[in-house]
Amino acid sequence: MHAVLAAAQTLKAPDLDYFALAPEIVLTAVLVGILLLDVFVDETRKYLVTQVAGLGLLVSLVPVVALAANGADRSMLGGAYVVDNFALLVKALFLATGYVVLLMSSDYIGEGDYYEGEYSFLLLSSLLGMMVMGSSRDLITIFVALELLSIPAYLLAGWRKRDLRSNEACLKYYLLGVLASAVMLYGMSLIFGATGSTVLRTIGREVGGSVGEEPIVTLGIFFIVVGFAFKVSAVPFHFWAPDTYEGAPTPVTAFLSVASKAAGFVALLQLVYIGFFGREEVWGPLFWVLAALTMTVGNLVALRQTNVVRMLAYSSVAQAGYILVPFAVAGSNPAANATAQTAALVYLLIYAAMNLGAFAIVMAVARKTRSAEISSYGGLFTYAPGLTLLMSVFLFSLAGIPPLAGWFAKLYIFESALDAGTAAAVTLAVVAGLNAVIALFYYSAVAKEMWMRPVPDGDTTPIPVPPALAAALAFTAIVVVAVGVYPQAFARLGDLAQLTLR
Amino acid sequence: MYLNQFLLLAAFLFSVGVYGVLARKNGVLVLMSIELILNAVNINLVAFGAFHDTVAGQVFALFVIAVAAAEVGVGLAIVLLIYRNRHSIDLSEVDLMKG
Numbered sequence: 001m002h003a004v005l006a007a008a009q010t011l012k013a014p015d016l017d018y019f020a021l022a023p024e025i026v027l028t029a030v031l032v033g034i035l036l037l038d039v040f041v042d043e044t045r046k047y048l049v050t051q052v053a054g055l056g057l058l059v060s061l062v063p064v065v066a067l068a069a070n071g072a073d074r075s076m077l078g079g080a081y082v083v084d085n086f087a088l089l090v091k092a093l094f095l096a097t098g099y100v101v102l103l104m105s106s107d108y109i110g111e112g113d114y115y116e117g118e119y120s121f122l123l124l125s126s127l128l129g130m131m132v133m134g135s136s137r138d139l140i141t142i143f144v145a146l147e148l149l150s151i152p153a154y155l156l157a158g159w160r161k162r163d164l165r166s167n168e169a170c171l172k173y174y175l176l177g178v179l180a181s182a183v184m185l186y187g188m189s190l191i192f193g194a195t196g197s198t199v200l201r202t203i204g205r206e207v208g209g210s211v212g213e214e215p216i217v218t219l220g221i222f223f224i225v226v227g228f229a230f231k232v233s234a235v236p237f238h239f240w241a242p243d244t245y246e247g248a249p250t251p252v253t254a255f256l257s258v259a260s261k262a263a264g265f266v267a268l269l270q271l272v273y274i275g276f277f278g279r280e281e282v283w284g285p286l287f288w289v290l291a292a293l294t295m296t297v298g299n300l301v302a303l304r305q306t307n308v309v310r311m312l313a314y315s316s317v318a319q320a321g322y323i324l325v326p327f328a329v330a331g332s333n334p335a336a337n338a339t340a341q342t343a344a345l346v347y348l349l350i351y352a353a354m355n356l357g358a359f360a361i362v363m364a365v366a367r368k369t370r371s372a373e374i375s376s377y378g379g380l381f382t383y384a385p386g387l388t389l390l391m392s393v394f395l396f397s398l399a400g401i402p403p404l405a406g407w408f409a410k411l412y413i414f415e416s417a418l419d420a421g422t423a424a425a426v427t428l429a430v431v432a433g434l435n436a437v438i439a440l441f442y443y444s445a446v447a448k449e450m451w452m453r454p455v456p457d458g459d460t461t462p463i464p465v466p467p468a469l470a471a472a473l474a475f476t477a478i479v480v481v482a483v484g485v486y487p488q489a490f491a492r493l494g495d496l497a498q499l500t501l502r
Numbered sequence: 503m504y505l506n507q508f509l510l511l512a513a514f515l516f517s518v519g520v521y522g523v524l525a526r527k528n529g530v531l532v533l534m535s536i537e538l539i540l541n542a543v544n545i546n547l548v549a550f551g552a553f554h555d556t557v558a559g560q561v562f563a564l565f566v567i568a569v570a571a572a573e574v575g576v577g578l579a580i581v582l583l584i585y586r587n588r589h590s591i592d593l594s595e596v597d598l599m600k601g
Contacts, residue, residue: 140562147569151576158580167584168596174580175532175593178573179523182539185566186516189543193509193550198558243599 020074020083022063023091024131030056031124038117046116050106053120057099057127064091079199080138086345086497090134090266093349097259098127100356103472104363105251114159114249122152123255130263137274139188139198142267143181146231149263150177153256157248169247173256176230176240184227190220191275200275208278221282224271225290231264234290234324235297238317245313250366253309254359257316258352265323265348272327273341273499280331287328288424295321295435302442308362309372311442315398316355318439323347325413325432329420336420342494343416349490350397350409350483357476358394360469361387368463374446379455384463388450390477395443397480400436405483405490410436412491508549515542529581529591533574540570 018025030053038049067074073084102123109119129149136142154177158170192198194216195206207217226237233241245253276283298318305311326340326347362372364387369376381388397406410432417429465473483490515538522535544563551559585591 140558140565143562144565144569147573151572154576154580158583161583162587164587165598167580167587168598171529171580171584171593171596174577175523178536178577179520179539181573182519182536182543185543186539186546189512189546189550189562192559192562193546193553196550196554196556198562246599 014077017074017076023060026060027128035121047110049117050120053124054102057095061095064088079201080141081135082137083135086499087135089497091131094127094130097352100472101251101255103468104360106468107466108251122156126152133263133266137200153260156252157244159249165247169244172240173244180227180230184224187220187223190216203275204277207276212278218282221276225286228264228268229290232261232320233317234320235293241317242310242313246310250363254356258355262348284331287324291321291324291328292431299435299438306374307372308374319351322413325428326416328428329417329425332420332422339419340416341498343412346412346490346494347409350405353476353479354394354397354406360472361391364465364469374449377449378453380450383460390473392447395447399440399443403484405480408487505553508545512542512545527592527594529593533577
């Protein structure tokens with residue numbers, strides 16, 4: 001005991017760069033603030049909590065912008081926590097996504113009497129985990145960030161407590177999420193065993209050297225990639241996604257399909273480009289198979305869906321397949337490596353805007369029809385022309401039709417595959433091209449229903465769109481159209497945020 | 503030190519855990535199987551930490567233990583929720599949505 005106390009005298013607090021941590025600190029303060037606020041405001045004024053939460057998200061964006069203007073890369077805790085352009089870009093993405101989801105959910109949660117204060121609290125906790133994920137360059141940090149973002153998300157999926165479908169969504173998401181993180185942890189323990197370090201940069205150097213030849217490294221990489229394949233719902237680890245997306249409350253579905261998936265890809269980018277870069281012959285083929293299967297299965301199953309949310313769920317599985325393409329081709333040469341990173345990042349940013357927009361429309365329409373069946377979209381144009389037009393914009397952007405943002409995202413994916421230039425990469429580009437054609441069928445089926453078919457029950461009263469939902473729609477629509485018209489600005493962002501093993 | 507013995511034990515526990523998650527139908531037993539996998543990870547981490555003579559393995563294991571507690575807390579809450587609404591924790595019956 002005395003020895004421990006004596007040793008404690010010599011312990012030094014780690015050097016923390018509080019400016020670099022400012023976005024997370026602000027977000028944590030907001031979290032605690034809204035938890036207290038929720039206790040003290042009475043039942044009729046709970047909307048205040050959501051408003052403070054939204055304001056808090058915008059305030060945490062301020063230090064992110066300040067850090068970006070400052071420009072210096074900041075590293076602390078022995079390289080375990082790094083704030084560079086990549087981290088700032090994904091943090092801004094997560095904060096913007098969180099804000100849009102909050103806008104979408106404020107009316108839904110308020111009207112449904114769904115524990116408003118706790119909802120905002122859990123949403124912001126999950127976002128905090130994602131912010132940490134953007135900066136984590138260490139196995140322990142990645143693991144803690146992953147759990148911090150997942151555990152609140154499990155609870156959010158089951159937010160409608162009395163609804164059996166919501167229960168089922170929550171249970172399936174929880175069980176497969178926990179199994180995935182356990183498998184990923186087993187892989188991390190093997191990588192730690194082979195390299196003797198948890199810091200990604202050290203792991204990257206060891207894996208690139210002679211240690212990388214050991215079979216234990218191959219096994220570790222395999223387990224980690226499989227764990228994250230669950231997280232990003234890649235086929236054959238996707239089967240939780242459609243059920244969870246259908247059963248969960250719609251704003252939560254939007255959050256899971258965009259933010260949670262993006263966080264999985266952010267972790268994969270860091271692991272693959274820093275930690276495992278020396279062993280592309282292991283993860284290259286693995287991602288190739290995942291990408292090809294995910295695109296094809298996602299699109300083929302989406303073809304025969306009759307429920308819009310389920311269709312969007314399979315569409316988001318397919319979209320994850322496109323984002324996996326740059327991973328599959330990244331290892332072949334340095335030029336391909338750079339384009340592949342930009343392609344994956346740019347796709348994540350654009351996918352967030354168009355998918356959130358599509359879910360916002362689904363919520364707006366469900367306010368009137370109380371249904372998510374595709375047939376209930378019949379004749380939408382006759383009584384909600386604005387929503388019809390916006391939905392068409394989002395759907396055709398998801399399909400990749402120029403001049404909308406989704407087209408540019410797909411173009412970048414193809415460019416990364418062609419830059420790699422190997423036979424395998426070109427084959428994958430062809431598979432992706434065929435899939436883009438298949439996807440057009442089911443996206444345009446919804447468009448046809450909206451523009452051409454008669455109204456199923458003849459009820460043509462207009463749909464009232466609450467201001468918060470309208471703001472979410474406007475924001476996502478502007479991003480989708482603006483990026484489609486001026487794509488260079490976005491590509492520049494992606495180029496600035498490159499990860500390299502130095 | 504005989505590293506292999508620890509690794510084999512951990513690999514065995516991991517396999518038992520994965521089998522349990524896939525084959526068990528009782529919600530609580532599935533949660534226990536997940537704990538088995540996490541403990542396999544802990545054995546690996548501590549054994550490798552001792553092998554490399556670094557404290558990082560033990561620190562990682564402590565994080566895993568703490569986070570696993572939070573995870574299982576949420577898991578038990580979900581199982582309780584299912585029990586309240588369905589009066590059963592047989593997970594194979596929870597299949598309203600398919601396709």
